[in-house]
Amino acid sequence: MRRRDFLKVAATSATGAVLFAGCGRIGDGVPETEFKIAQPVYTPNDWAFGRDAWFATAAPPDQGGYGLIVRVFEGRAKKVDGNPDFPGVRGKSDARAQALVQELYHPDRLAGPQRATTRGSGQFQPIGWDSALQQVAQILRDAGGQRAVLITTRPSSLQAAIIAAFQRVTGIRHAILEPDELVVLRSAVRRLFGVSTLPIPDLANASFLLNFGAEFLHGWIAPVQLARAYGEFRQGRPGQRGLYYHVGPRLSATAANADRWFPIVPGTEGLIALAIANVLLTEGAVPRDRFAPYFAALGLDEARLTNDYSPERVATTSGLTAEQIRELAHALVEHEPAVVIAGTNAAASTNGLFNLVATLGLNLLLDSLNQPGGLLLNPEPPLPELRIADDAILTQRQWAELFQQIQSGAISTVLVYRANPVYALPPATGAAEALRAAQHVVSFSPFVDETTQLADIVLPDQAWLEQWGLEVPDPGPGFAAVAVRQPVVQPFVDAHAFGDVLIQLATQLGQPLPWASQEEATKTLALQLRRLGRGNIQAADDKQFLVTLQAQGGWWDEQSRGSGTVPSSPVVQPREPSFAGDSAQFPYLLVPYPLPAIGYGELAHLPWLQALPEPVSTNVWQSWVEVAQRTADELGLSTGDVVRLITPQATVELPVYVNPAGQPGLVAIPFGQGHTALGRYAEGRGVNPLTLAAPENDGDAGTLAWCATRCRIEKTGRRARLARFEGMVPAFQLEEFPIVRVMAPSA
Amino acid sequence: MPRWGMVIDLDRCIGCGACVVACQAENNVPINTEDVYHQRRAIAWIRLERYWEGEFPNVKARYIPVPCMQCTNAPCEPVCPVYATYHTTEGINMQVYNRCIGTRYCSINCHWHVRFFNFWEPKWPDSLKNQLNPDVTVRSRGVMEKCNFCVHRIVKAEQKAKVEGRALRTDEVTTACAQACPTNAIVFGDLDDPNSAVSQLLAQAEKEHRVYRLLEDLGTDPKVYYLKKIDIEATTAPAGAH
């Protein structure tokens, strides 16, 4: 019995306390070990008694690949934070990085290689690594390189090097599954600026930011780098505060930070950009010679821009007034330096590529490219091996073709690494059917997700905190940078790093790769960085270089900056957005959006991220439908009512969240839920919006336009409890003492 | 003796929730499951609140992170019958878990609602227990818990300074939320040290009339200072505005 129990009983009966106190025992831990001290046989090398060790490592590739430090105490990873030395992030991190420890110690992680009892049942039994590797090698030998495909998420730069080497010896095809918005963004950047790396806006020095829909503070391309720069943008310069205007259909978590929000019809971002260019041209606000590359990229000329895209014309389709469009154009030239970014919803319309080219192209008109406070281009990775092949990133259309080939038997063997096409692509793409039809499916995922459920053999990858690697942040900080990933703890379960498995498979196939392990590959390539003879690390010999690299967490060279070329063909013609479904039958536009914490659902298995409220609605752990206040009043809905959401594609029932900032005519729904696998924290919650979205493609990019479907909602008359943070504690909002106080800018 | 305080710049805050998760990771806060949210018993030592202003289309959603205010005259302290909550000499409003008997008087008396009661035994799957921070007590069922400015980090830094025979350096210690905050909106430090980041930030912001505290009219003298959000459409005059 402990002191507080004692006091509790003592409060009720003084004598009773004495009689009961004797019966208890101190502490209620595990009796076998509670009062014991273990004397270990050896001191493992990751084990320092009673003291913290901080190891530098790198964030996963799809979270920006920046430098991290991890607190390790007695052999266990405790806390992840940003690497204070690493350029761009400087010691900062975000919720996703913090949750990396939960990936490491997740209760549903696969503890070792598994074989399906019956294919597709989702039931697995453990097998040994030796036999698992032999079986996979045999599968590859039988299939031959031509009839096998390796599907991955965006790999780390080192994994890309190993995959490329593996491809060279086996001839296997490599396909990368990335969120569609990023595929469009990469394509737009390549066409506009002629670079294959993503650019980064130099917010810390910018005066004005015009953002077309990009969720740049909540999980877009480099959330930590951009958020840190945003802090400086607002309050980092005494006497100067950056101004941020947001143009987009929703008041998203990011848009809520804007000084002004311009609600628009989804998909009209590009047209608005053209109208802005029209104003800049007709008013002579920017020199005429800057328009040439802009026209070249869009196949336009002066006459067409002035005649067809006047603010008045665009105003009718976009939902803005001509005055507002003029205001945006004027703001761009009044505040120097200004920068324009675009993404997320803007990229997910049927004219997504045009939207991004037209909006990001405004930077050409502002001459903000590679200028302080403008859009900084990033250089190619410092080593050619660390480059991720652009043509391996498939679009929705190419995925459909690939799955057709699998189903027809042209490809018999599918290897999947951490990618989850069954969940992340719409059902119409045919991923599930293709994988069922494939002769062999081998998964390397550390969790049993929807795709892994269809695998014969699973060779689980190690957690990101357990393996070696090199990571070129994409986008980088505007100059060459490489983060080094090193294991911060001994492997927690019997998993093997994906790179090691590929190397061992190549050896079994009789064609060994140049490296014996992922660790050796990391070190070999890291030493090639030394041979470049530049960068931040001064070292007398290789060993000192590696030690410094690991201690510092990375290599960077501030002199090596990116440069662009003029826009190349093919041209992206202006298009208006189109929406699937009859507008009479389906009066609302469906706007799905990625959640700040769990993104498109790839992080739905981490409980901290599931439990983190979506900032605007404060909902957690589920899916919901956001309707505007006016729509809700018309239909007689209130938060918590269950409605039937009907699209031409499917019908689902979900609770309503009445959003005071919702645009009438739009219905929003978050991505991320609707998992049927991926562990106890993800399964059986909510709805995957991809099942609702019509399989519309972007005509130019070939990507899925998930923001191009109409819908209607019907009342069911039922109510559901909506798990949410709002109302958890009573608010004390008084008129005379507002909680969040605001003031006008002082200058 | 330092006097710990915090400055939260609302113009920098983007509502990303990094502070919330960092705090959970640092302080062994149990996982807030869906059931816990339904019961309205979620524990968040620092939470992110969102307030609506105006109506569509001139609507604003404003974020504010709310940790414990660490009031100098804390209303939670005098009501505790067993002295489980008290003020340290360094100005932190501490909760002594092994004294607390769970009367919850303190949480009723806290106007900021930053005290959380463990209605259930905290539970983690066995493997996730490997992540628990050994410096922080896991609170059992029936005790109150709250933000304590990562006092274990402060104690550790002070002990390190003592072993090395020196005084605590300026800004040597920071809280988990301030360390994670990607926009540097949260800054932690010694209010009595004129060289500390919080003091300098406050001195600068006082000149711009940006400093306020939540419910400061109650007279509890909170040690968490907020810097007003800048709004280009705000009509209030910058000087002397409440």
Next chain:
Amino acid sequence: MRYIRLILFVLVVLVVMAIPLALVLARTYFLSPTAQPVKAQPIQFPHSVHVQALGLDCTYCHRNATTSAQATLPPLELCMQCHKIVPTQGRPELEKLVAAFQQDQPILWNKVHQLPDHTHFVHSVHLSFGFQCSTCHGDVGAMGKPGVKQVRDLRMGDCITCHQQNGARTDCSVCHY
């Protein structure tokens, strides 16, 4: 005789009330850490041989006492650095050590100095202020078989008294957080 019933009643009440009081006192006495018998250990480790006879310093084995919160036990490989040349024949306690090392089995010792729950004690700070190990642990170097005995109370009252005598802070948050 007139008051006998009253006196008897008072006596009985006193006796009844004394029973819990006696129980409290007895419990305090019997549960006092210093009153506990020496705990049985998996190996009867004689500190006296290592400290008095060989002259080893405490921190030779308890390496982290000066630098971290825990004094820590050394890994068995450190024991074996000497004990691979010390003959083990006919010495059952040493055979246990060698067996544990060869079988890769950690040894689970019974904790002797048990601090109260929810207490964070840091060795390094106390040692850096000039306290000797023996201030709290007594003359462990003279303790032979069967094992170490706790000689100091080490409960909260003891801690606070010492803190007050030495001008250390007595804030709850110094130890409880």
